[in-house]
Amino acid sequence: LIEWHLSTKTPITERSQIVLKKGITRPSWLLKKEQIKMIKKLGEGAFGEVYCGEYKDANDHVHLAAIKTMHDNASRRARFSFLKEARIMRKFDHPNIVRIFGVVADEAPLLILMELCEEYEMIY
Numbered sequence: 001l002i003e004w005h006l007s008t009k010t011p012i013t014e015r016s017q018i019v020l021k022k023g024i025t026r027p028s029w030l031l032k033k034e035q036i037k038m039i040k041k042l043g044e045g046a047f048g049e050v051y052c053g054e055y056k057d058a059n060d061h062v063h064l065a066a067i068k069t070m071h072d073n074a075s076r077r078a079r080f081s082f083l084k085e086a087r088i089m090r091k092f093d094h095p096n097i098v099r100i101f102g103v104v105a106d107e108a109p110l111l112i113l114m115e116l117c118e119e120y121e122m123i124y
Contacts, residue, residue: 002020003023005019006022006023028102029100029102030102031055031101031102031103031104031113032104032106033104033111035055035056035057036053036054036055036104036111037054037055038051038053039051039053039054042066045068047070047071047074047081048070048071048074048109050067051066051067052065052066052116053066053113055113063101063115064115065101065113065114065115065116066098066115067112067113068112068113068114069109069111070082070110072109082110083105085112086103089112089114098114098117099115100114101113101115
């Protein structure tokens, strides 16, 4: 919808006659639920369940991912901590640290998607 308003220069509403000059792009780390497919439950963590799944990036490449979920009945403080963990993880870029693909935060349950490590990879 934003792209349409930008390209056609059509006002957002007839009453306002406001025309978009430029849009704000969605950050690459803010994912949509449609990009994710949960395959198998791996276990449970402090915030919720952890799944093995697939994540399709913007270039349609499919990546295996560990998907951390947030309990639906989690407190506001727990949701804040969950998203804080994702913010901290986004800052790291090192071959020995699990990489974060992104988060799904616009609908429940909240999700954090990370690289999926095989058991032997975690030993070294």
